[in-house]
Amino acid sequence: MYRIALKMLFADRGKYVMLLSGLTFATLLMTQQAGVFAGILEWTKGNLKNMRAPLWVVDPKVEQVNEVKALRDTDVSRVRSVPGVGWAVPMYWGILQARLADGTFKPVQLVGLDNATMVGRPARMVAGRIEDLRLPNAVVIDELAIQRLSRGRPRPIGVGDLFEINDREARIVGVCRTEMSFFGYPYIFATYDQALQFAPRVRKMLSYILVSPAEGVPLATVAARIEKETGLRAYTEEDFGVSTVRWFFRNTGIPTSFGMTILLGFIVGVAVAGQTFYAFILENLRHFGALKAMGAGDGLLTRMVVLQAFAVGLIGYGIGLGVTVLIGSLFLKKGMPPFSMPWFIPVGTLAAILVICAIAAAFGIRRIRQLEPAIVFRG
Amino acid sequence: MRGAAAIGPGTGTGTAVRVERVSKVFGRGEAAVQALKGVDFEARQGELLMIVGPSGCGKTTLLSVIAGTLEFNDGNVTVFGAGLHGMTRSEVTAFRGRHIGFIFQSFNLVPTLSAVENVSIPLLINGVARREAEARSRAMLEKVGLVGRGGDTPLQLSGGQQQRVAIARALVHEPSLVICDEPTSALDRENGRRVMELMHEVARAPGRCVIVVTHDSRIFRFADRMAEMDDGRVARVHETHETYEAGDH
Ligand SMILES: Nc1ncnc2c1ncn2[C@@H]1O[C@H](COP(=O)(O)OP(=O)(O)O)[C@@H](O)[C@H]1O
Numbered sequence: 146m147y148r149i150a151l152k153m154l155f156a157d158r159g160k161y162v163m164l165l166s167g168l169t170f171a172t173l174l175m176t177q178q179a180g181v182f183a184g185i186l187e188w189t190k191g192n193l194k195n196m197r198a199p200l201w202v203v204d205p206k207v208e209q210v211n212e213v214k215a216l217r218d219t220d221v222s223r224v225r226s227v228p229g230v231g232w233a234v235p236m237y238w239g240i241l242q243a244r245l246a247d248g249t250f251k252p253v254q255l256v257g258l259d260n261a262t263m264v265g266r267p268a269r270m271v272a273g274r275i276e277d278l279r280l281p282n283a284v285v286i287d288e289l290a291i292q293r294l295s296r297g298r299p300r301p302i303g304v305g306d307l308f309e310i311n312d313r314e315a316r317i318v319g320v321c322r323t324e325m326s327f328f329g330y331p332y333i334f335a336t337y338d339q340a341l342q343f344a345p346r347v348r349k350m351l352s353y354i355l356v357s358p359a360e361g362v363p364l365a366t367v368a369a370r371i372e373k374e375t376g377l378r379a380y381t382e383e384d385f386g387v388s389t390v391r392w393f394f395r396n397t398g399i400p401t402s403f404g405m406t407i408l409l410g411f412i413v414g415v416a417v418a419g420q421t422f423y424a425f426i427l428e429n430l431r432h433f434g435a436l437k438a439m440g441a442g443d444g445l446l447t448r449m450v451v452l453q454a455f456a457v458g459l460i461g462y463g464i465g466l467g468v469t470v471l472i473g474s475l476f477l478k479k480g481m482p483p484f485s486m487p488w489f490i491p492v493g494t495l496a497a498i499l500v501i502c503a504i505a506a507a508f509g510i511r512r513i514r515q516l517e518p519a520i521v522f523r524g
Numbered sequence: 525m526r527g528a529a530a531i532g533p534g535t536g537t538g539t540a541v542r543v544e545r546v547s548k549v550f551g552r553g554e555a556a557v558q559a560l561k562g563v564d565f566e567a568r569q570g571e572l573l574m575i576v577g578p579s580g581c582g583k584t585t586l587l588s589v590i591a592g593t594l595e596f597n598d599g600n601v602t603v604f605g606a607g608l609h610g611m612t613r614s615e616v617t618a619f620r621g622r623h624i625g626f627i628f629q630s631f632n633l634v635p636t637l638s639a640v641e642n643v644s645i646p647l648l649i650n651g652v653a654r655r656e657a658e659a660r661s662r663a664m665l666e667k668v669g670l671v672g673r674g675g676d677t678p679l680q681l682s683g684g685q686q687q688r689v690a691i692a693r694a695l696v697h698e699p700s701l702v703i704c705d706e707p708t709s710a711l712d713r714e715n716g717r718r719v720m721e722l723m724h725e726v727a728r729a730p731g732r733c734v735i736v737v738t739h740d741s742r743i744f745r746f747a748d749r750m751a752e753m754d755d756g757r758v759a760r761v762h763e764t765h766e767t768y769e770a771g772d773h
């Protein structure tokens with residue numbers, strides 16, 4: 146009978162296509178929008194992914210990694226003196242204007258790495274050597290910078306080329322690969338001292354102190370000690386990420402607007418799939434009545450309807466997810482717009498689709514259970 | 525299971541259906557309609573019994589009660605020895621699936637299924653595996669004269685052919701009781717005659733009974749007996765059908 150149930154639905158082309166489109170569209174809307182939103186959240190953690198360190202020490206008022214309240218230079222030595230700290234180095238991060246060959250300006254994110262250790266350096270170099278940052282005016286740019294800063298040149302900017310940051314000459318000594326970040330600007334790496342030369346002079350220039358605990362000392366212990374003894378905030382990489390995401394939820398309308406779209410996808414799913422499925426049940430009520438008369442019990446009919454609803458739900462989900470993956474991989478290839486697909490998006494969407502199917506099936510089942518088999522004898 | 529040994533006095537054939545003092549009221553209060561007013565009535569094994577009477581007299585209601593598709597208020601209905609009045613809803617449902625074949629006025633074939641699939645439904649409901657169910661369905665379709673049309677959907681068949689698919693579906697699980705409501709009303713004269721010849725033959729099978737509700741006088745002559753209903757009661761039962769042969773014009 147289950148095969149019969151599926152055939153009843155699949156052979157009803159119009160309804161089947163309508164149902165499938167509704168569920169596919171709902172899946173697409175939910176996963177795609179959730180994916181873009183998850184991508185944005187990943188981007189907000191860009192600094193954490195591009196400049197790796199076990200602990201990030203910042204001003205106590207700082208809640209997220211894209212926000213800087215400059216520290217005193219002396220804070221580095223205060224942190225170093227906390228027992229259990231293995232090493233602690235300064236890092237500069239700021240948004241500056243780069244001047245292109247055609248005279249226009251583009252914003253860049255300048256990162257100043259500790260001169261001696263270069264802690265927080267980019268993980269992957271595509272060209273040149275990071276050590277060459279110690280040469281005068283040297284910078285390492287990322288691949289995004291090649292796209293953004295090449296305007297007005299006969300060929301793409303590369304190692305050996307010059308450009309200006311904040312009216313000072315910068316010489317490219319290497320190209321690295323970075324992850325996209327919240328601002329979406331290219332990363333330019335320099336030594337800490339060189340970065341301070343590029344950046345406009347202000348009283349406090351230190352953005353983060355990057356810290357590693359001494360061998361065998363747990364991260365949490367060191368973090369707690371630093372906070373206690375210096376009054377600064379010490380985040381582990383993970384905590385800083387969580388705090389950053391939380392900050393975005395609390396302080397921007399982005400989650401709400403995506404949440405609305407995702408909810409809309411769900412509602413469209415319920416509305417289209419629910420209504421179409423109910424129409425399918427109503428249209429076939431005579432046949433369900435005949436099945437009932439011929440001895441099909443409510444249990445069997447319920448299982449048939451559940452199968453119908455969930456079969457079309459899973460197929461719609463599959464197609465929707467497939468299209469999302471296709472679109473998503475296109476986004477990721479282009480680097481724009483943000484996109485990320487952590488496991489809970491497909492799983493959550495699947496749950497939502499199953500809820501939609503359950504709702505649709507429930508109405509149909511209710512109708513069928515109320516059905517008097519005697520209706521088959523009525524005109 | 526009472527009445528299993530109920531043999532009609534002097535007939536030599538067993539009782540197929542016994543209806544005793546059955547009443548049925550639709551709705552309640554002001555709008556209540558008493559469709560059956562204490563019906564007493566019997567159908568025998570091996571016969572084709574027609575229930576006739578003016579529109580609204582309760583034929584369909586009586587048929588539904590006998591078929592176990594409609595709950596009734598009072599009285600006893602015994603079908604091949606089993607008392608429907610003493611069964612739970614799900615027992616009645618299971619009983620219908622095993623022992624009763626249905627032929628509906630509007631065929632009620634599922635348009636998206638092939639003839640074979642439609643016919644196999646009663647077997648599938650009874651838990652027969654698909655392969656066997658379809659093989660038996662194909663054989664049954666051949667018996668009703670639809671050779672090689674098993675793969676066609678109802679829309680590819682004529683009205684007469686559709687009704688024969690419905691007949692095959694009603695018989696495929698070898699039910700004891702076959703119930704037909706106005707089986708010829710959607711057919712032309714010639715197809716109606718063929719369908720009734722088939723039904724007449726079906727009723728001959730041992731241990732079977734066919735009950736047909738109709739007001740189509742052209743088919744009266746196929747009845748072994750006729751129960752004439754009037755206003756919620758079975759008024760008369762005719763042993764022969766000569767009276768009505770004149771109606772077959
Ligand atoms: N479901 C129902 N609800 C209310 N009244 C009904 C229902 N079914 C039948 N009736 C009434 O019961 C009476 C008998 O109907 P029915 O058995 O269909 O007659 P017939 O088949 O002889 O034309 C009619 O008066 C009809 O209006």
Ligand SMILES: [Mg+2]
Nearest residue numbers: 580583584585
């Ligand atoms: Mg009727």
